[in-house]
Amino acid sequence: MTGGQIGNVDLVKQLNSAAVYRLIDQQGPISRIQIAELSHLAPASVTKITRQLLEHNFVQEVAQQASTGGRRAISLTTQVTQFHSIAVRIGRDYIQLSLHDLSGEILTKTESSIQYSNQEQLVGQIIDKIKLFKASLEGSDYNLIAIGVTLPGLVNPDEGEVQYMPNTQIDHLPLGKILQEQFKLECFVGNDIRAKALAEHYFGATRDCMDSVLISVHRGTGSGIMAGGQVFLGSNRNVGEIGHIQIDPLGEQCQCGNFGCLETVASNPAIIKGVKTRLARGYNSTLSDEPNININTICEHALLGDALATQSIVRVGVQLGKAIAIVINLFNPQKIVLAGDITAAKELLFPAIQRNVNSQSLTAFHKDLPIVSSELEHLPTLGAFAMIKRAMLNGMLLQKLMDSEH
Numbered sequence: 001m002t003g004g005q006i007g008n009v010d011l012v013k014q015l016n017s018a019a020v021y022r023l024i025d026q027q028g029p030i031s032r033i034q035i036a037e038l039s040h041l042a043p044a045s046v047t048k049i050t051r052q053l054l055e056h057n058f059v060q061e062v063a064q065q066a067s068t069g070g071r072r073a074i075s076l077t078t079q080v081t082q083f084h085s086i087a088v089r090i091g092r093d094y095i096q097l098s099l100h101d102l103s104g105e106i107l108t109k110t111e112s113s114i115q116y117s118n119q120e121q122l123v124g125q126i127i128d129k130i131k132l133f134k135a136s137l138e139g140s141d142y143n144l145i146a147i148g149v150t151l152p153g154l155v156n157p158d159e160g161e162v163q164y165m166p167n168t169q170i171d172h173l174p175l176g177k178i179l180q181e182q183f184k185l186e187c188f189v190g191n192d193i194r195a196k197a198l199a200e201h202y203f204g205a206t207r208d209c210m211d212s213v214l215i216s217v218h219r220g221t222g223s224g225i226m227a228g229g230q231v232f233l234g235s236n237r238n239v240g241e242i243g244h245i246q247i248d249p250l251g252e253q254c255q256c257g258n259f260g261c262l263e264t265v266a267s268n269p270a271i272i273k274g275v276k277t278r279l280a281r282g283y284n285s286t287l288s289d290e291p292n293i294n295i296n297t298i299c300e301h302a303l304l305g306d307a308l309a310t311q312s313i314v315r316v317g318v319q320l321g322k323a324i325a326i327v328i329n330l331f332n333p334q335k336i337v338l339a340g341d342i343t344a345a346k347e348l349l350f351p352a353i354q355r356n357v358n359s360q361s362l363t364a365f366h367k368d369l370p371i372v373s374s375e376l377e378h379l380p381t382l383g384a385f386a387m388i389k390r391a392m393l394n395g396m397l398l399q400k401l402m403d404s405e406h
Helices: 005-027 033-039 042-057 119-137 173-184 194-204 269-279 295-303 305-331 341-360 384-394 396-406
Strands: 059-062 077-079 084-090 094-101 106-113 142-152 154-156 161-166 186-191 210-219 221-225 335-338 370-375
Touching: 005 033, 005 042, 005 059, 005 077, 005 384, 005 396, 033 094, 042 295, 059 154, 084 119, 084 269, 084 384, 094 119, 106 119, 106 295, 119 142, 119 173, 119 384, 142 173, 142 194, 142 384, 142 396, 154 186, 161 173, 161 335, 173 186, 194 210, 194 335, 210 305, 221 305, 269 295, 269 305, 269 341, 295 305, 295 341, 305 341, 335 341, 341 370, 384 396
Parallel strands: 084 142, 142 186, 210 335, 335 370
Antiparallel strands: 059 077, 084 094, 094 106, 154 161, 210 221
């Protein structure tokens, strides 16, 4: 047999195991007969795969279903509580780590500050923080199967390679391989916003649809696009830089070099800077008594009726609406999700977005299109876990775990 055929056999094995595992995970309790019908696999194949999954404790048999006249069928569900993974989210100056079981539940978490300006410092900090976190778990009965890491910047998730990070010198950093060798666990690395879109699809606001766009307003403005239930990545593995859609040719210069990018208006630093500039010019506002002006305080004052704060939020909504209208015309999604602290003022923000979406995108596309807040704002590491979940559901991690035990 040639190498190509061996590869194909392994791939078919992986895909078939994944199809069965996915059905049990997403539709369980489910019987073997139902699995065979839904997966279009031969009943003998389903029996063989479920036997392997049972042997490795990835699934379990549960109470019998009601009889339909013949022998009562035993149902299967996935086992989630005895497999654990570490999810890591890296920010500009902080790192968040959490321990998840396979359902996504967080069992313990921690957050601390980090400082880095080049990839050596970055890698050193990540390894140190994961070691500390792992040490804190010792003595507990955790069965670690993988590590997931998300960060801002350009990442090739297939290779686990970081190609660019803001304010950091990066030269094709093979972060996935480095962590895999260090901790002897499968490791997945991805862009934070793309991973957040995946997390919303598995656990949050877009569980009910296959095509959606998540827009994150944070230090910058980015988006994650889900198409057919998959993260849309494009040929160089990075798409969705909505923050660099030009919305005002006469606007401020962006860090990318262009002028009037969405990010120069609809990002936390831009919003705060705009408020402070107006206050310095003598605008009358309750914010002038505020010792610490940040997005949360601006939202609070806007909701209490402060004119300056309200105008700031509405202005962001108008510009976001213009960019979202372009996205809607391009992708015709089933749902738009907005993430970021600014959604605290959604009763002011969303109507401004909606007005511009209605006037600047196709009626057939925006009619009945929900624009909603992220459901996972309080779970920042869930994007990193979502990549591990995906690797279980597509069979890649599942197959490696089953093979490694032989």
